[in-house]
Amino acid sequence: MEQSQNETNLSSEEIARYARHISLPEIGIKGQEKLKTGSVACIGTGGLGSPLLIYLAAAGIGRIGIVDFDVVEYSNLQRQIIHTTNSIGLLKTDSAKQQILKINPSCRVDLFNQKLTSSNALEILRSYDVICDCSDNFPTRYLINDACLILKKPNIYGSIARFEGQVSVFNLKKDSPNYRDLIPTPPPQELIPSCSQAGVMGILPGIIGTIQAAEAIKIITNIGYPLNGRLLIFNALQMRFKELTLKSKKENRNINKLIDYQSFCSEVTVKNEVACDIQGISTKELKILLSQSSKEILLIDVRDQNEYNQCSIKGSKLIPLSTIESGEAINEIKILTAKKNLYVFCKSGKRSLRALKHLNKFGIRGINIEGGIEAWNKATIN
Structure with a gap:
């Protein structure tokens, strides 16, 4: 039975703010309370992290953690919409927090102005319900994946390049696929163009990051069908979505410690260079x-x-x-x-x-x- 407004922990202001959520039977007051007490960690405050953080704050997520060590540059503004021209030179975490609190002053924002590493990942991510991978490099993606496996946390993955993006939910359940099921071994680094080299359509991370936010809301409120075991691929030039099925392999779940991921991702390159x-x-x-x-x-x-x-x-x-x-x-x-x-x-x-x-x-x-x-x-x- 749905709670009445008299029985809720939401304030009258919150009931007014989230009225369109509350009117959805799938969410209602109970779901909005879950969002209020829920927590999400976002690694990366760039193209993907920007829309994700904006919509999570607007949705009423009670606690948001942001991990990033970069500063805002002019070239970011084409797609990293949480930052403004006045943010140039600021830490991305500080810039993002300012915007989040403008959207929703009641949101608690934890800042980690540092690079996510094997020595700090477990400590940083441990207290959050959902982890969102908005990073842009393979070492960090493997690190986030393995930390989520150890901590038993769902990992909402997003990736973009040029005109195409991908989204999936890893480690949602005990037998769910994870990032290693998608990419078992890292590709050679010399074959991976950076965003500045390959370019990216400005709107693309907005679409992918927003889908990541939707998955986080669904997981926290326990509604709908998250992208568990499914990889959603979007092509902006063709304006098409397609979906691939991911299978979980037991050997990819046997992670019990974090490693040196920079070395792990450079092993293939080193072997090729020796040859x-x-x-x-x-x-x-x-x-x-x-x-x-x-x-x-x-x-x-x-x-x-x-x-x-x-x-x-x-x-x-x-x-x-x-x-x-x-x-x-x-x-x-x-x-x-x-x-x-x-x-x-x-x-x-x-x-x-x-x-x-x-x-x-x-x-x-x-x-x-x-x-x-x-x-x-x-x-x-x-």
Whole structure:
């Protein structure tokens, strides 16, 4: 039997604020009370964390924990809607708390202005009912996953890239799938473009983060059918959703301690590099070399046309990685390197390393410019 307003722990102001929730039979006063006493930890206050935190605060979640150590930059504002132009330079946690309290002053907001690590994850996440993974890198995702397994906490996962996003609920029940069932081993780091490299449609994290918030509300109020054992994939260009079924494997649930996740995620890269040794050069060394014998050097930029148009190294030639891997540019590079020494760069050094490994298969040797255009620009400024 549904509680009456006279029997509730909600104040008259809260009853007015959450009237549209309370009018839903699936939520009602009892469900709203669960939201009030519920707690959610959000790891990451960027594109996914922004809409998630806004809607959780508006929904009346009583306690929200935010874990992040980054500061707000101009490039964040295109998609990280919890931050404003006035937030530039602030810690993201502080900026997010300001907005949350503007939306709902009664919400308790715990700030953890630090990186989530194996040494602090269990302590930070232990006291929250639901954990939301709004991170943007593989080491943190594996860390959150394993901490949730140890603590027996549901893990609401979200991920975005370019025009596509994913959402799932891991570890909801004893036999539920977890992140290791989706991605058993981390991919090589050089194959993973960052958000700044690949780009992301600004609205996309809003859609995915909002779905994560919906899953958190459903879990806390115990209504509906969460994405347990299901991976929801959204493509913004096609405006389509599709769903994949995830199966749980017992061996992926046997986690009883946290490890060094940076090392865990770099093992594949290290193994690949051992198999294919690529020589590297620093940007400072390259500058000296160019000043002495630039005619003997061929500089190839393997980024995309759009990145090249924004900035590149003077005298470099654009040959995108995609044309190297497809084989389209191999003959051209063979001709260009006949009488010159090859130096390859990208944004940070990952795609150029990938390009050189592929070129090695065709007998083309070259040197990787470590740190890419980012290191080159820093060296120029300094």
